[in-house]
Amino acid sequence: MKTVSAPHSAPQLHTIDDDECRLFREAAELAGRKWTAAILLSLARGAERFSEIHASIDSISDRLLAARLRELEAQGLVTRAVVPSTPVQIRYGLTPSGSELITILQPLVHWARRSGARGDAGEQPLAS
Template structure:
């Protein structure tokens, strides 16, 4: 029976070697995606772009403490991963608009599930941290 139909999460039902080889961990697609969404700004940018397209400066103003350089790096990384689309409009000066790609939109579902889990379990996590 597959992990999908057994009630066991697929991550747990997939056997891993023991010890997990460093190269295998580094090449794992899950590790790769978690590096992207686990950085300081990517999830916030994805969530904002999930509501509508944004121009660069509008997005920059919408995230209080991000520098222009870091926003540019974050957007470039998300674009390289195929999650964000960058469109340059031929105006003077040129305006650039960012939006989620169809692939980027599919990431909103698991991110929402993670956010819901974090909110639901935040009191337990806070209590465990206090007890630690």
């Protein structure tokens, strides 16, 4: 297994092996997928129903939101509960893992703000 170390001129904070690098890449791809952060944040702010989540996210289609919610549920980040009523209601929420991901992403947002990182359009720094 190959290990990558920080250069000698910089303090050696971490050594990352190939498996950890793969896990990091997979986690970053999941968290960075379009709409994932917006959906998780909407749930963290209290949205529970599909219509509430949809209303809180500009420009996402119903079809894409439904697909992303299914993916996030499969990843163990979102719960989906069927409320037996007339009509049947579906409620979404964050799992402990989903809440943990929101917490983990907060330092990244602070870093982006400090570094002047830009959003997709390259016009403004990323918002928190």
